[in-house]
Amino acid sequence: MNVEFVNPFVVSTINVMKTMAKTDAKPGNPFLKSDKSAKGDVTGIIGLRGVQAKGSLAITFTEPAILRIYSQMLGENAEEISDDLVDCVGEITNMICGGAKAILSEKGYKFEMAIPSMISGKNHTVSHKTNGKIVCVPFDTSDGSFFLEVCFEE
Amino acid sequence: MNVEFVNPFVVSTINVMKTMAKTDAKPGNPFLKSDKSAKGDVTGIIGLRGVQAKGSLAITFTEPAILRIYSQMLGENAEEISDDLVDCVGEITNMICGGAKAILSEKGYKFEMAIPSMISGKNHTVSHKTNGKIVCVPFDTSDGSFFLEVCFEE
Numbered sequence: 350m351n352v353e354f355v356n357p358f359v360v361s362t363i364n365v366m367k368t369m370a371k372t373d374a375k376p377g378n379p380f381l382k383s384d385k386s387a388k389g390d391v392t393g394i395i396g397l398r399g400v401q402a403k404g405s406l407a408i409t410f411t412e413p414a415i416l417r418i419y420s421q422m423l424g425e426n427a428e429e430i431s432d433d434l435v436d437c438v439g440e441i442t443n444m445i446c447g448g449a450k451a452i453l454s455e456k457g458y459k460f461e462m463a464i465p466s467m468i469s470g471k472n473h474t475v476s477h478k479t480n481g482k483i484v485c486v487p488f489d490t491s492d493g494s495f496f497l498e499v500c501f502e503e
Numbered sequence: 504m505n506v507e508f509v510n511p512f513v514v515s516t517i518n519v520m521k522t523m524a525k526t527d528a529k530p531g532n533p534f535l536k537s538d539k540s541a542k543g544d545v546t547g548i549i550g551l552r553g554v555q556a557k558g559s560l561a562i563t564f565t566e567p568a569i570l571r572i573y574s575q576m577l578g579e580n581a582e583e584i585s586d587d588l589v590d591c592v593g594e595i596t597n598m599i600c601g602g603a604k605a606i607l608s609e610k611g612y613k614f615e616m617a618i619p620s621m622i623s624g625k626n627h628t629v630s631h632k633t634n635g636k637i638v639c640v641p642f643d644t645s646d647g648s649f650f651l652e653v654c655f656e657e
Contacts, residue, residue: 388624393632396550396559396617397533403551405618432630439632455623463550463596463617464654465632473624476586480591481618498619 353456354501355379355484358406361448362488362497365441370421374488374495382483387496388472391415391430393442396463397450397501404501406446406462407475410438414493430469439465445497507610508655509533509638512560515602516642516651519595524575528642528646534635541650542626545569545584547596551604551655558614558655560600561629564592568647575614584623593619599651 359376366374389409397404410418412430418441419427419434426438427434442465468475475498477483478493513530520528543563551558560595564572566584572595573581573588581588596619604614609648631637635656 367513384656392622394548394550394620395547396552396620398550398552398615398617403615403617405620435630436632439630443632461552461557463557464547464551464635464656466559466561467630467632468546468622468624468627469625469630470622470624473622473627476589476621476623477591478590478597478621479617502618 354402354404354453354458355499357452358445358497358499359486360452361445362449363443366418369444370418372418372421372490374490376434377487377489378420379484379486382485384497387485387487387498388474390469390497391435391438392472392473392475393465394468394475395439395442395446397446397460398463399458399460401458401499402503403479404499406442407498408442408445408495409475409498410495411493414490414495417490417492420501434470435467440468508558508607511601511603511606512599512605512651513640515599518602519598520572523598524572526572526575526644528636531641531643533638533640536639536652541639541641542628543650544623544625545589545592546622546627546629547592547617547619548622548629549596549600551600551614552617553612553614556655556657557632558653560596561652562596562599562649563629563652564649565647567591568644568649571646572620574621580652589621589623593621600645
């Protein structure tokens with residue numbers, strides 16, 4: 350996988366978290382997802398399709414992290430994972446992917462986005478069916494962690 | 504959503520189950536997914552992108568159903584949800600989507616597929632961020648049920 354594909358997603362995640370949720374999301378060291386797997390409680394997934402490559406983006410939140418992010422975005426307290434919160438994860442996924450798409454487009458990589466799907470359920474794991482590499486970037490916030498996963502096949 | 508989009512996925516699901524897993528998958532009455540939600544233990548999701556529409560396909564299996572389907576496909580007993588089984592769900596998702604894509608193509612609807620992502624975790628729920636309708640088709644097999652969800656935005 351072209352490493353140029355990953356950074357725009359990291360930049361876009363930091364931007365979306367800062368501008369939409371007043372949240373400092375600090376990226377940790379990216380790792381290739383082979384044996385390590387990230388578990389979370391709510392996930393947004395979106396497919397990408399371009400001429401040069403096809404891919405998938407998943408962003409998996411632990412419950413404490415997303416409750417706080419949702420509260421910051423909506424200005425109302427969230428104490429559990431509600432339908433509105435899950436919908437908000439779909440919106441975040443759209444925004445992160447849209448931001449990355451714009452950066453990639455400037456580099457000459459054009460992608461079209463599919464529709465975000467969201468998963469909720471305690472402690473689930475996401476994986477991808479690809480012959481390409483899967484890069485996972487952990488993020489820390491003041492209230493917990495989330496994980497960004499990007500994979501592309503050329 | 505154009506109803507013409509749903510039937511090819513149902514037909515393809517029946518075909519894939521019959522030819523690949525020697526399994527009779529009986530479709531139940533489709534319903535619009537608004538308040539009802541399907542829960543399952545392993546899900547395959549894939550994004551679709553075409554000129555006329557974009558969409559998402561999710562197929563959510565209960566554990567007993569997928570253990571049996573996997574055993575039928577691979578000819579070996581499965582007693583738990585393993586990495587190999589999750590990978591197999593990605594393959595099933597690819598095959599169902601590929602079959603539907605071929606039927607849709609004959610009708611003049613061209614779509615490109617993204618990369619399948621898979622989710623495993625007891626009793627999770629899938630939703631979609633769309634302004635279109637989400638059609639859910641329940642399927643029964645001799646060993647349990649699974650759910651096909653199709654949504655498209657034009």
